[in-house]
Amino acid sequence: MLDKYLPQDIERLAQEQWRVRDAYRVTEHATDEAGRPRHKYYACSMLPYPSGKLHMGHVRNYTINDMLTRHLRMKGYNVLMPMGWDAFGLPAENAALKHGVPPAQWTFSNIAAMKAQMQALGLAIDWSREIATCIPEYYRWNQWMFLRMLERGIAYRKTQVVNWDPVDKTVLANEQVIDGRGWRTGALVEKREIPGYYLKITDYAEELLSHVLHDNLPGWPDRVKKMQENWIGKSEGVRFAFPHDIRDEAGNLIQNGKLYVFTTRADTIMGVTFCAVAPEHPIAAAACQRNAELAQFVEACQRGGTTEAEMAVREKEGMPTGFVVTHPLTGQAVPVWVGNYVLMGYGDGAVMGVPAHDERDFAFANKYGLPIQQVVALAANPGEAFDPTVWKDWYAQTHGTVAVHSGSFDGLDHRHCVHAVAQKLVYMGLGEKTVTWRLRDWSISRQRYWGTPIPIIHCEEHGAVPVPDSDLPVVLPLDCIPDGTGNPLVTHEGFHAGVTCPICGKPARRETDTMDTFVDSAWYFLRYLDPHDTQAMVGEGARYWMPMDQYIGGIEHAVLHLLYARFWTKVMRDLDLIEEDEPFTRLLTQGMVLNQIYSRRTPQGGKEYFWPQDVEPILDEEGKIAGATLLRSVGGLPAGTRIDYEGIGTMSKSKNNGVDPQALIDKYGADTARLYTMFTAPPESSLEWNDGAVEGSFRFLRRVWAYAARFDVVNANADAEAVQASIAGVTRLQDVPFGDKARALRREVHQVLGQVNHDYDRMQYNTVVSGTMKMLHALEDFDPAACPGAIVAMAEGFGILLRCLYPVAPHLCYVLWQELGYAAVLGDLLDVPWPRVDATALQLDEVELVLQINGKLRGAVRVPADAGRHAIEQAALQSEAFARFAHGATPKKIVIVPGRLINVVV
Numbered sequence: 086m087l088d089k090y091l092p093q094d095i096e097r098l099a100q101e102q103w104r105v106r107d108a109y110r111v112t113e114h115a116t117d118e119a120g121r122p123r124h125k126y127y128a129c130s131m132l133p134y135p136s137g138k139l140h141m142g143h144v145r146n147y148t149i150n151d152m153l154t155r156h157l158r159m160k161g162y163n164v165l166m167p168m169g170w171d172a173f174g175l176p177a178e179n180a181a182l183k184h185g186v187p188p189a190q191w192t193f194s195n196i197a198a199m200k201a202q203m204q205a206l207g208l209a210i211d212w213s214r215e216i217a218t219c220i221p222e223y224y225r226w227n228q229w230m231f232l233r234m235l236e237r238g239i240a241y242r243k244t245q246v247v248n249w250d251p252v253d254k255t256v257l258a259n260e261q262v263i264d265g266r267g268w269r270t271g272a273l274v275e276k277r278e279i280p281g282y283y284l285k286i287t288d289y290a291e292e293l294l295s296h297v298l299h300d301n302l303p304g305w306p307d308r309v310k311k312m313q314e315n316w317i318g319k320s321e322g323v324r325f326a327f328p329h330d331i332r333d334e335a336g337n338l339i340q341n342g343k344l345y346v347f348t349t350r351a352d353t354i355m356g357v358t359f360c361a362v363a364p365e366h367p368i369a370a371a372a373c374q375r376n377a378e379l380a381q382f383v384e385a386c387q388r389g390g391t392t393e394a395e396m397a398v399r400e401k402e403g404m405p406t407g408f409v410v411t412h413p414l415t416g417q418a419v420p421v422w423v424g425n426y427v428l429m430g431y432g433d434g435a436v437m438g439v440p441a442h443d444e445r446d447f448a449f450a451n452k453y454g455l456p457i458q459q460v461v462a463l464a465a466n467p468g469e470a471f472d473p474t475v476w477k478d479w480y481a482q483t484h485g486t487v488a489v490h491s492g493s494f495d496g497l498d499h500r501h502c503v504h505a506v507a508q509k510l511v512y513m514g515l516g517e518k519t520v521t522w523r524l525r526d527w528s529i530s531r532q533r534y535w536g537t538p539i540p541i542i543h544c545e546e547h548g549a550v551p552v553p554d555s556d557l558p559v560v561l562p563l564d565c566i567p568d569g570t571g572n573p574l575v576t577h578e579g580f581h582a583g584v585t586c587p588i589c590g591k592p593a594r595r596e597t598d599t600m601d602t603f604v605d606s607a608w609y610f611l612r613y614l615d616p617h618d619t620q621a622m623v624g625e626g627a628r629y630w631m632p633m634d635q636y637i638g639g640i641e642h643a644v645l646h647l648l649y650a651r652f653w654t655k656v657m658r659d660l661d662l663i664e665e666d667e668p669f670t671r672l673l674t675q676g677m678v679l680n681q682i683y684s685r686r687t688p689q690g691g692k693e694y695f696w697p698q699d700v701e702p703i704l705d706e707e708g709k710i711a712g713a714t715l716l717r718s719v720g721g722l723p724a725g726t727r728i729d730y731e732g733i734g735t736m737s738k739s740k741n742n743g744v745d746p747q748a749l750i751d752k753y754g755a756d757t758a759r760l761y762t763m764f765t766a767p768p769e770s771s772l773e774w775n776d777g778a779v780e781g782s783f784r785f786l787r788r789v790w791a792y793a794a795r796f797d798v799v800n801a802n803a804d805a806e807a808v809q810a811s812i813a814g815v816t817r818l819q820d821v822p823f824g825d826k827a828r829a830l831r832r833e834v835h836q837v838l839g840q841v842n843h844d845y846d847r848m849q850y851n852t853v854v855s856g857t858m859k860m861l862h863a864l865e866d867f868d869p870a871a872c873p874g875a876i877v878a879m880a881e882g883f884g885i886l887l888r889c890l891y892p893v894a895p896h897l898c899y900v901l902w903q904e905l906g907y908a909a910v911l912g913d914l915l916d917v918p919w920p921r922v923d924a925t926a927l928q929l930d931e932v933e934l935v936l937q938i939n940g941k942l943r944g945a946v947r948v949p950a951d952a953g954r955h956a957i958e959q960a961a962l963q964s965e966a967f968a969r970f971a972h973g974a975t976p977k978k979i980v981i982v983p984g985r986l987i988n989v990v991v
């Protein structure tokens with residue numbers, strides 16, 4: 086065996102053996118040695134976007150998955166770890182624009198590069214199941230499912246609002262709109278209405294929510310469940326109308342003379358001092374016809390973002406419409422305003438303004454001098470003075486409150502008051518209790534090239550006609566190079582050539598919209614299970630492997646991806662394609678990988694970021710980083726240039742603070758990269774990059790290797806029998822007469838093993854690594870001289886260490902396992918049974934008890950660990966300390982705290 090740890094050689098050797106053996110291919114028929122079927126375990130990482138290079142977040146994600154896979158395989162499970170590529174999407178189009186290469190070419194070469202990197206990491210992936218969502222064999226099933234959903238009304242067509250760049254004459258994705266302008270042209274983006282397809286996820290809202298709330302997902306982090314709950318956003322309240330006589334230009338009554346609002350606080354109805362409608366509301370439109378200033382205001386509102394997040398931080402602004410509506414209970418006239426904080430897409434796009442008890446209304450009323458009328462008070466102190474100029478949190482409370490200044494409702498608590506108001510409105514025929522959801526139907530049409538073609542043909546006579554199943558897949562041409570001026574499919578001749586209407590056979594046009602890429606990722610994990618089935622979307626494999634036992638991915642997917650995947654699963658269940666209600670039994674959201682951020686303002690006022698490796702931090706008196714200087718000349722700036730420190734942030738290209746895993750692998754090997762990312766933080770916490778700790782991880786592996794080399798020498802120097810005995814001895818430990826030191830070593834190793842096993846089970850992989858470090862310490866400190874059974878204890882201990890370390894650093898451990906002869910005796914490391922804690926090894930031979938006389942500490946006595954009461958008493962009474970301090974007195978009483986102390990009362 087070589088003395089020196091050469092990771093590159095070792096890793097090549099191990100990977101070559103795995104490749105030749107096809108070591109990670111799994112089937113549905115795996116059995117154990119006794120021929121019994123093994124339990125299945127499906128462990129999957131969220132599939133990556135093929136950007137071209139792995140980043141540290143990927144390394145972390147896949148190493149977690151790999152450790153789980155290797156550990157459970159040794160525990161006897163039939164474990165599947167697949168991998169694929171989320172290969173459609175905007176970045177490929179942007180790259181095409183920049184480099185003039187077709188998105189397909191860019192995507193496939195990126196896939197090849199990233200796959201090579203994953204293979205260099207030594208991941209236990211079953212590559213025979215690899216999928217790329219951009220190949221027709223995959224996306225045909227998107228199309229097939231879409232057609233099934235159309236048949237059932239789950240997919241439907243309606244107009245949608247899109248971002249339109251008037252210069253490039255193209256639809257922009259939301260992320261291509263920056264401050265209301267097109268990312269390429271800088272032109273003011275317009276909103277346009279065009280037809281598109283939607284999926285009725287709202288039909289599943291109740292089930293999606295109830296599985297989150299009622300513990301159908303016990304293996305999910307609470308944080309993610311809460312985010313899903315909020316996103317689905319079930320709100321119980323009252324929907325009712327303010328009657329009015331507002332008419333449009335043509336004199337028609339708008340919305341039949343009823344302005345509907347939705348409120349969760351019907352108990353505050355007597356505090357309404359105004360109503361506010363969304364800028365897109367028909368009443369606003371009617372008012373704009375007569376009021377140019379208002380029309381301008383409405384237009385300005387529409388320019389900004391319309392997401393809730395943007396709404397929440399926006400300054401509340403509004404303008405009166407000049408119209409009034411009638412309060413349904415008091416009959417008073419209530420002015421109608423347009424408010425930029427009212428969302429057209431929620432409830433009825435209108436609110437009743439209760440400034441005394443709603444914080445947004447409060448801000449609005451104060452800004453525009455609208456009256457503020459208190460109608461709720463604390464039950465404990467209903468007479469407390471009300472100050473309409475200062476917002477107080479309790480105004481918005483619903484617990485422990487009563488209605489005031491509310492006529493016949495006075496004195497009712499929140500719940501009863503809501504009920505009473507609702508009943509009255511129902512009686513008047515103006516309202517009812519309802520449930521409102523935040524969740525919207527899923528808009529899947531994208532006016533983009535690089536995605537799944539939507540299988541629709543437009544016929545002049547028959548409209549939008551589904552492509553027949555027999556004509557699937559509708560294949561996306563691969564030769565387009567988007568140039569930024571719209572979807573190239575629109576003008577692609579081959580795509581439209583010979584297309585006829587499936588109903589009448591007359592010439593027709595293909596739909597050129599493609600599907601949102603969230604469709605691709607909504608079910609890819611099912612396709613891994615039957616990847617080569619050409620007849621069905623899913624089959625036997627899905628029946629065997631589903632539900633997924635452990636899903637691993639970033640918290641950034643806590644809402645959309647996971648919600649879409651859950652929805653899609655339920656639809657597939659309703660189509661009898663699979664049996665599961667929920668796809669993912671357990672979910673682990675791994676933490677972000679962070680690094681320091683260094684930047685400098687450029688003379689032009691821009692910002693330039695510097696790679697942390699290129700700077701020398703400057704520390705303040707407290708040792709905190711206060712700034713930095715350049716270590717070498719960078720981008721024309723000389724070494725020594727002063728640089729600013731911005732703090733710690735997620736590794737990202739835009740901040741130039743990423744660490745390239747490849748550089749790490751090239752320098753230290755994959756095992757170090759893996760060990761480092763696992764050791765530095767628990768999987769769910771964020772990980773702050775630290776070059777010194779990378780070096781430390783490498784040194785640890787080098788020490789493992791050095792220990793093995795030493796152990797090998799011990800073996801090789803002994804006679805043949807001893808060599809055999811040392812390793813073979815671990816299979817019949819009960820026959821080995823261990824000396825004291827060997828027993829102590831075994832105790833330490835098995836104690837740590839117990840902790841490591843516990844940590845493996847809860848996926849606390851950082852402390853798994855520290856456990857192996859403790860084992861190595863114990864082995865290194867062990868002195869085998871003149872100790873019976875020493876070599877067997879070492880062989881056993883090191884064999885346990887190798888197995889515990891193997892899921893983290895598989896190459897090193899795999900090679901040592903063979904070199905040292907473990908494989909020959911115990912079998913191949915990939916499938917060798919996981920080590921068990923030997924209870925007899927944990928037993929202490931002797932324990933030390935504190936000796937007290939009349940409660941005073943007087944010394945200690947050593948007794949056999951299994952000594953009974955009588956033996957302990959004898960040991961205490963015969964001890965030197967007792968003789969010295971008791972002065973011959975007779976003991977009156979002896980108290981024993983097992984394992985701890987003995988107190989003799991004299």
Ligand code: ANZ
Pocket residue numbers: 320347348349350353426427428429430431432433434435436437438439441442443481521
């Ligand atoms: C009056 C009121 C008084 C309200 C009060 C709250 C507190 P959630 O719980 O999120 O469903 N609202 C209704 N439609 C809206 C829209 N289209 N855009 C913006 N806000 C809207 O929120 C329901 C509450 O949000 C409703 O209850 C309404 O304000 C507002 F002391 O009505 B409330």
